[in-house]
Amino acid sequence: MHRLSILLIVLVLVNPIRAATRVTVAQLEQFLTSKQASKEPDGEIADRLGSVQLTEQLTAQTLARIESQANLGPRTMEQLRLIANSSIFFAPPSGELPTIAAPDQVLQQRMLKSAIEYVDDALQHLPDFLALRTTDSFDNTPQQAGPKHGKPKAELRLVRESRREIAYRNGKEIVDSASDPGNSQPESSTFTGFTTKGEFGPVLKTILTDSFKGSVVWNRWQTSESGGLVAVFRYGVPKSVSHYVVDFCCYQKSRDDPQSFRFRYLAGYHGELYLDPTTGVVDRITLEAELTEDDPVMVSSSAVQYGRVNIGGKSYVCPVRGVAASEVHNLNMELVDKVGPERLINEVRFSSYHKFASTVRIFPEDPDANRQ
Template sequence: MKRFIWLVVILLIASPGWAVKKMTEQQLKDLLAADQRSQKSDAEVAADLKDIDLTEELTHSTMDSFKPLVPGQLTTEQLFVLEIRSAVLPPPASEIPATAAPDATKQKAILDKATDYATKTYAQMPALTATRTLRRFQDSAQQDQPALGSHGSAVLAATYTPIRYTASDDASVTFKNGTEVNPLASEKAHWGENSMIALLGQAPEPAAVLQEAQAAGKISWLRWETVAGHDLAVFSYSVDKKKSHYAVDYCCFPGTSQAGPVGMRGTVGGGDAGNYQTSATWKNFKSNEAYRGEIFVDPDTGIIYRLITQVEFKGSDPVKAENQRIDYGVETIGDKKVVVPGFVTIDTVEQPFPDSPQGRYILRHTLFTENYSGYKLAGS
């Protein structure tokens, strides 16, 4: 039974719904065009998009091309969800340059430039402040099943609320040596009590990623890719847990004594999946984890314009997946041009409460976008 339960968990992680349709960018555009010809409403088009998993990155340029086909805000919201969830996928083949791969000597030269840039330029950046606009998207996926040892039917009944935009906020943040100092780390709020999670760990550091990947001997050429007009050299990498210093910190999860979901009338196991019995103990999930991803490098300068990290969790961890992409852009600060984080997407899956005695569990997708603007020297 336990094996069967975790097979269901894996299926839920893989997609936000049961009737998922795999699509390319072009197939998504064809669907929007067909819905427009059928004069579907904004709500109907948005509903069509909720059951789609893209097989390639939904790029900004393609999103812009969709504007004449978008009937309203609900559809726009679901397109943003698809953009975030596809952010770590390769782009359509049409956006990959046909340039031949560099030989091993040139690949090493590019990586040497990237390491030099990450350690001597990016990591030596002066303290900066910026405004961060954070947007959160979240769903609630609940799966009911017979309690272990019961003689009832093994048929599963899924309750699923699609991913929707839930909140946003602006905050002043500080960067030291190119890394954001997370302002949420000092907060005392138990985010889990609000059926929400918070990411308190620091973002991946380009110098640390390169150092660990090269020390592990697990960094290799992947492809060329055009990003914001730059033809970038893309390398894949992986770092196992024993050599990783990638620290995750998620707030918050209840103690294992938690009884489980509580219904609107206070009965365990009933009612709204977003309401839970209060717990006396709430704990952060902190760990150093294995990770893999891609790093995008300007072959001439070594500047890193994009960094992807995909964290690998154990099946028993309350966090099931974390995919993060940082896009860096050029900003003028004083009389200098610097490359700083501009746009970040984070796609996570959590099991916010432990398995209950009733055999009920909940998986939740929480997506974040972060826009940074107004960079200036700290103290100015």
């Protein structure tokens, strides 16, 4: 029976149809093991993975184990990394979750209250600092088809890596307006070249403020990336109380109309809060906008992982990485290439935190400086 299940998985993943194939983490591991045993080329394995979507979260611990145990090629590793990023919005397999009873309502409310107090306090005490934001951008715009393909291939691939130094001063991230032509509101997400902002506080305050006007319910215990225990709450925010704006530029309404239009939409949204159960420190947040297939932007979701960083000799909790994903209608891809929708994923890393400060040196006056 076990050999039969592996065979079925392989047959599904080998299917040349490019529609998304939904599999579990265990099925993904079985597929990679079978392909490694058969010594299939890196490019062919990566092609199979290009149509895979997980139904469970591929945690950092499991991804590290797969990397250490399997001798995977660079293209396969890139696709596996994308699959892991996209899965961050799901719960891990039940076998990876701690077997601890859910806390009672009193303790749940205490955790949420601690989270609100933590966010209010932590943001006030963050120093002025500089950090490096590194963004790896992936998209699936069609590439020239090979001799065995009848139409262009639309697979997610790395298209650029960008680095930008960001400044945080007086409790706010300083946004360069020249590089960010979209909406200036910190709680918005702007897809102009596909960018996001607000990781340094505004998105936290927005979610915690909005969610208590909607619903917040207990979901599960989970092990954090650092190995600690985190409490995961599920929240939902209806559009009527939302402050989250999806801002996308630009799209065409029809092939006959060359005019570009901007999609700006106040959306309801939902997601998860990962909290330290004793301190209320936020470990991770996820956010998924509630959109429809008829909207120019069909998917808009993001996740931010927080961790402790050293700034000026002191420890602070700040963003360490993030994932943002979007699916948008692209008329050329859908009508001409027939491989839509367009998918975009950004993987963001924050590093090189250091205190923002200026130094002044005073030199004694040179008595000969004014002599003619």
